[in-house]
Amino acid sequence: MNNFASFTNNKNKFLILGCGFSGSFFSKKIRKLGCTALTSSRSENKDPNSFVFDSEKDIVPNDKIFDGVTHVLSCIPPDKKGSDPVLKSLHNTLERLPLEWVGYLSTTGVYGNTKGDWVSEIDNPNPLQKRSLNRLNCEKEWINSGLPVQIFRLPGIYGPGRSTFEAIRNQKIRIISKKNQVFSRIHVADITNAIIYLLQNKNSLKFHQIINIADDEPCSQIEVIQYCYDLLGLKMPKPMLFEEAKKQLSPIAQSFWMENRRVSNKLLCEKLGYKLIYKNYKLGLKNCYLNS
Numbered sequence: 001m002n003n004f005a006s007f008t009n010n011k012n013k014f015l016i017l018g019c020g021f022s023g024s025f026f027s028k029k030i031r032k033l034g035c036t037a038l039t040s041s042r043s044e045n046k047d048p049n050s051f052v053f054d055s056e057k058d059i060v061p062n063d064k065i066f067d068g069v070t071h072v073l074s075c076i077p078p079d080k081k082g083s084d085p086v087l088k089s090l091h092n093t094l095e096r097l098p099l100e101w102v103g104y105l106s107t108t109g110v111y112g113n114t115k116g117d118w119v120s121e122i123d124n125p126n127p128l129q130k131r132s133l134n135r136l137n138c139e140k141e142w143i144n145s146g147l148p149v150q151i152f153r154l155p156g157i158y159g160p161g162r163s164t165f166e167a168i169r170n171q172k173i174r175i176i177s178k179k180n181q182v183f184s185r186i187h188v189a190d191i192t193n194a195i196i197y198l199l200q201n202k203n204s205l206k207f208h209q210i211i212n213i214a215d216d217e218p219c220s221q222i223e224v225i226q227y228c229y230d231l232l233g234l235k236m237p238k239p240m241l242f243e244e245a246k247k248q249l250s251p252i253a254q255s256f257w258m259e260n261r262r263v264s265n266k267l268l269c270e271k272l273g274y275k276l277i278y279k280n281y282k283l284g285l286k287n288c289y290l291n292s
C-alpha cells in the first residue's frame with residue numbers, strides 16, 4: 001500500500017485546471033487528504049470550489065483564485081492550434097506564484113507506433129498523428145515555461161462511469177479484432193494515487209520530469225470486452241475483423257488502431273516504488289462493475 005500520511009491536514013492549495021474525468025477524481029482525493037482544491041470548468045456550476053476558465057473565450061479566473069496556490073494540475077488538452085491553453089492564458093499569472101509543483105497530464109500518443117514493442121520515457125517521442133504532434137508541442141511549452149513542471153504520459157483512461165461497460169450498455173460497443181494489436185490502459189484512481197505518491201517524493205520531480213502512468217498488462221481490446229461481457233453474464237457478439245470494420249470507423253477512431261505499443265511503467269513502479277491499485281484490466285474493470 002502507498003502511504004499518504006504526510007499529505008494529511010497540510011496547507012497545500014491546489015488548482016485543478018480542467019476538472020473533467022481525471023481532474024475531478026484527483027480533486028476529490030486531495031480534499032480528503034486535507035488539502036484545498038479549486039477546480040475549473042468552461043461553464044458556471046453550483047460547486048463553490050469551482051471557477052470558470054475557458055481559453056477559447058478568453059475567460060480567465062480573477063486574481064483572488066490564485067491567492068496561496070502552491071500546486072497546479074493541468075488536465076486540459078491542446079487547443080485547436082496545437083498550443084497549450086493554460087500557458088497561453090495564464091503563464092504570466094502562474095509565473096508570479098510561489099509554486100512548488102505543476103503537473104501536466106499528457107498522453108502516450110507522443111511515442112507513436114512501436115509495432116507492439118515496449119516504450120519508456122527514455123525513448124524518443126515519434127508522434128504519428130497531428131493530435132500527438134500537438135501534444136508533444138504542449139509538453140515542450142511546459143518544459144520551457146520555467147515552472148516546476150512534471151509531465152505524466154497516460155494511455156487510455158478508464159474508471160467507474162467511463163469504461164467498456166458504458167459502451168456495452170449504451171450499445172456503442174464495437175467489437176473489432178486486429179491480430180497482435182494491443183493497447184495500454186490506466187485506471188483513473190491510479191493516476192491520482194501515483195501523482196500523490198510522487199508529490200511526497202520531492203526527488204522524483206528533480207530527477208524525473210516525464211513519467212508514464214500505465215498498468216502492468218497491455219492487451220487486446222477483445223480481451224477487455226470479453227471480460228466485461230463475462231462479468232455482465234452476457235454472450236459477446238462475434239468480433240469484426242479490423243479490415244472490415246475500418247470502413248465504418250471515423251478517421252479519429254481509425255487512427256487509434258494505427259498505433260500499437262506497450263507502455264512501460266518500470267520507472268514509476270520499479271524505480272520509484274509506486275504500487276498500482278489496479279495492476280491489470282481485470283482488477284480495474286471489476287472495480288468499475290461494482291461502482292457503476
Ligand SMILES: NC(=O)c1ccc[n+]([C@@H]2O[C@H](COP(=O)([O-])OP(=O)(O)OC[C@H]3O[C@@H](n4cnc5c(N)ncnc54)[C@H](OP(=O)(O)O)[C@@H]3O)[C@@H](O)[C@H]2O)c1
Pocket residue numbers: 017018019020021022023040041042043053054055056075076077078079085105106107108154155156157158
Ligand atoms: N481520455 C483518455 O483516455 C486520455 C488518455 C490519455 C491522455 N488524456 C489526456 O489527459 C487529460 C485528462 O483526460 P480526461 O479524459 O480526464 O479529460 P476530460 O474529462 O476530457 O477533461 C478535460 C478538461 O479540460 C477542460 N478544457 C478543455 N478545453 C479547454 C479550454 N480551451 N479552456 C479551459 N478548459 C478546457 C474541460 O472543461 P469542461 O469541464 O468545461 O468540459 C475538461 O474539464 C487530457 O488532456 C486528455 O487529453 C486522455
